[in-house]
Amino acid sequence: xxxxxxxxxxxxxxxxxxxxxxxxxxxxxxxxxxxxxxxxxxxxxxxxxxxxxxxxxxxxxxxxxxxxxxxxxxxxxxxxxxxxxxxxxxxxxxxxxxxxxxxxxxxxxxxxxxxxxxxxxxxxxxxxxxxxxxxxxxxxxxxxxxxxxxxxxxxxxxxxxxxxxxxxxxxxxxxxxxxxxxxxxxxxxxxxxxxxxxxxxxxxxxxxxxxxxxxxxxxxxxxxxxxxxxxxxxxxxxxxxxxxxxxxxxxxxxxxxxxxxxxxxxxxxxxxxxxxxxxxxxxxxxxxxxxxxxxxxxxxxxxxxxxxxxxxxxxxxxxxxxxxxxxxxxxxxxxx
Amino acid sequence: xxxxxxxxxxxxxxxxxxxxxxxxxxxxxxxxxxxxxxxxxxxxxxxxxxxxxxxxxxxxxxxxxxxxxxxxxxxxxxxxxxxxxxxxxxxxxxxxxxxxxxxxxxxxxxxxxxxxxxxxxxxxxxxxxxxxxxxxxxxxxxxxxxxxxxxxxxxxxxxxxxxxxxxxxxxxxxxxxxxxxxxxxxxxxxxxxxxxxxxxxxxxxxxxxxxxxxxxxxxxxxxxxxxxxxxxxxxxxxxxxxxxxxxxxxxxxxxxxxxxxxxxxxxxxxxxxxxxxxxxxxxxxxxxxxxxxxxxxxxxxxxxxxxxxxxxxxxxxxxxxxxxxxxxxxxxxxxx
Numbered sequence: 001x002x003x004x005x006x007x008x009x010x011x012x013x014x015x016x017x018x019x020x021x022x023x024x025x026x027x028x029x030x031x032x033x034x035x036x037x038x039x040x041x042x043x044x045x046x047x048x049x050x051x052x053x054x055x056x057x058x059x060x061x062x063x064x065x066x067x068x069x070x071x072x073x074x075x076x077x078x079x080x081x082x083x084x085x086x087x088x089x090x091x092x093x094x095x096x097x098x099x100x101x102x103x104x105x106x107x108x109x110x111x112x113x114x115x116x117x118x119x120x121x122x123x124x125x126x127x128x129x130x131x132x133x134x135x136x137x138x139x140x141x142x143x144x145x146x147x148x149x150x151x152x153x154x155x156x157x158x159x160x161x162x163x164x165x166x167x168x169x170x171x172x173x174x175x176x177x178x179x180x181x182x183x184x185x186x187x188x189x190x191x192x193x194x195x196x197x198x199x200x201x202x203x204x205x206x207x208x209x210x211x212x213x214x215x216x217x218x219x220x221x222x223x224x225x226x227x228x229x230x231x232x233x234x235x236x237x238x239x240x241x242x243x244x245x246x247x248x249x250x251x252x253x254x255x256x257x258x259x260x261x262x263x264x265x266x267x268x269x270x271x272x273x274x275x276x277x278x279x280x281x282x283x284x285x286x287x288x289x290x291x292x293x294x295x296x297x298x299x300x301x302x303x304x305x306x307x308x309x310x311x312x313x314x315x316x317x318x319x320x321x322x323x324x325x326x327x328x329x330x331x332x333x334x335x336x
Numbered sequence: 337x338x339x340x341x342x343x344x345x346x347x348x349x350x351x352x353x354x355x356x357x358x359x360x361x362x363x364x365x366x367x368x369x370x371x372x373x374x375x376x377x378x379x380x381x382x383x384x385x386x387x388x389x390x391x392x393x394x395x396x397x398x399x400x401x402x403x404x405x406x407x408x409x410x411x412x413x414x415x416x417x418x419x420x421x422x423x424x425x426x427x428x429x430x431x432x433x434x435x436x437x438x439x440x441x442x443x444x445x446x447x448x449x450x451x452x453x454x455x456x457x458x459x460x461x462x463x464x465x466x467x468x469x470x471x472x473x474x475x476x477x478x479x480x481x482x483x484x485x486x487x488x489x490x491x492x493x494x495x496x497x498x499x500x501x502x503x504x505x506x507x508x509x510x511x512x513x514x515x516x517x518x519x520x521x522x523x524x525x526x527x528x529x530x531x532x533x534x535x536x537x538x539x540x541x542x543x544x545x546x547x548x549x550x551x552x553x554x555x556x557x558x559x560x561x562x563x564x565x566x567x568x569x570x571x572x573x574x575x576x577x578x579x580x581x582x583x584x585x586x587x588x589x590x591x592x593x594x595x596x597x598x599x600x601x602x603x604x605x606x607x608x609x610x611x612x613x614x615x616x617x618x619x620x621x622x623x624x625x626x627x628x629x630x631x632x633x634x635x636x637x638x639x640x641x642x643x644x645x646x647x648x649x650x651x652x653x654x655x656x657x658x659x660x661x662x663x664x665x666x667x668x669x670x671x672x
Binding site: 051057144 | 434
């Protein structure tokens with residue numbers, strides 16, 4: 001059986017099955033985006049990493065090294081944000097061909113330095129290697145969180161509201177614009193959407209506020225898409241969920257790009273991925289307070305997009321009341 | 337200026353110059369193999385990573401996935417060992433082509449699981465990605481060390497003895513045998529030397545004992561070669577060093593392989609690299625006690641191979657008393 005056949009999540013399951021379920025000091029291990037570790041201090045240690053591969057996650061034509069640096073750091077900050085934590089220290093492993101300009105590498109580090117500094121963290125170590133064909137950046141971020149504050153993905157309850165910070169889909173639209181530079185769109189729309197893809201803004205302050213409220217029952221950041229990541233929350237929690245598609249905010253820019261691309265903006269919002277928004281659950285009665293608190297402190301709107309229910313899987317409730325399985329025909333790339 | 341021109345250490349210097357010198361909670365940062373971090377707990381956190389790239393550090397023909405897993409874990413355990421620390425948790429980032437067998441990946445993880453378990457640690461997280469052309473494994477290892485125990489590389493003193501656990505050079509010989517499978521050598525010698533290269537044995541117990549003795553003034557593990565890594569200690573400490581070449585232990589197997597390869601076994605011992613032995617310094621009067629302590633507890637012999645002196649750089653004292661600059665003609669690949 002080949003890796004390409006079984007896919008990322010299939011492989012992840014096989015690997016997880018091989019590794020010890022419980023180890024000393026491990027509060028959350030394999031299976032979550034972030035490891036939560038007990039270092040016998042006042043706070044838990046958070047550890048996460050993300051490997052970005054040229055030709056898979058980025059091309060040197062479409063992203064500047066500075067943007068790439070910001071992006072790889074931001075993606076990891078987003079994971080720490082989803083735990084309600086504070087980023088602290090980063091390690092960077094970099095493999096790169098010998099024919100890269102030193103200035104390119106310096107710009108990459110400038111981007112990582114700035115994004116980590118914005119998050120209150122710093123790069124404290126790493127490793128360099130040659131590599132024939134591609135640039136590979138693996139960014140490991142360590143953070144801390146108070147034991148009573150951190151939020152799991154496995155603790156959503158039936159009846160909880162499902163909320164999303166900001167809006168999803170624009171990152172996917174930006175990716176489409178990068179892949180199809182000939183697509184006809186105003187330069188301001190193009191700039192906004194590609195920026196959303198290239199330079200995600202991790203929701204660090206929002207994550208901290210939400211976790212510290214003590215009212216959020218489960219949380220993760222949206223990297224695989226709203227449906228895909230809600231499925232992760234559902235599976236970890238042993239629950240199902242319903243998404244009210246009409247509640248998803250679709251910006252005029254997203255609509256415009258989808259129209260030009262011949263795509264469905266709702267599909268991008270539901271399954272586009274790499275949004276780095278926070279997806280979280282809370283009791284319905286706490287929703288107004290949470291939305292107000294986050295909006296007032298950060299300017300970020302949170303939208304209720306659905307509910308957690310008993311059962312399993314994620315279904316879509318369309319505007320006309322029809323229920324749709326996102327894995328059904330026409331939506332099958334939603335699945336995992 | 338191209339990366340290939342400036343080299344790993346030149347690039348590292350440029351990067352280090354860009355990053356903050358002092359950050360909150362950072363006891364040792366960029367410039368050491370291991371970051372030492374203050375997590376406000378009873379112990380310091382240690383963090384290190386090492387990226388292994390197919391075609392650069394290994395080929396799938398020459399190493400089994402199980403051996404590769406052992407090796408990437410062992411290399412990182414060795415770094416923690418050189419700080420006198422205890423490995424705890426690992427994160428693994430893996431990029432790999434879709435045409436790899438799932439069984440290959442499982443064997444890789446089995447190797448990592450076993451080597452981390454031997455070190456008292458476990459794999460708690462990571463990240464998977466596709467990659468067109470090569471397998472890339474980045475292994476991040478976290479450990480802990482008592483603040484009063486950890487050993488820096490920057491605190492060697494003039495007059496200190498320089499010691500080495502075990503012996504260096506066999507890993508380089510093993511690499512030569514892997515590159516030249518047609519070389520005529522007995523199968524037992526071949527097996528021993530290739531094993532030394534493919535499956536390094538990190539000196540974890542030795543590192544702990546040495547650090548806990550409180551008598552070791554500086555320590556690091558040998559990855560770049562004895563001369564290269566002693567230079568790192570010297571530069572960090574603002575000192576120089578002299579290596580007594582006759583003191584270096586050259587096994588019959590090493591001699592045999594060097595003879596067959598037309599190489600100098602002493603050169604391999606001095607500059608071969610990837611030995612993962614511990615190189616450390618201590619006051620001359622503490623040397624007998626340290627050697628006895630390590631030998632009795634672990635069976636590992638430590639050898640004094642030189643002395644730290646004022647000045648800068650590393651010189652070799654040959655058996656006939658001649659002093660030789662390892663960077664001089666004929667030895668120029670010693671340099672960094």
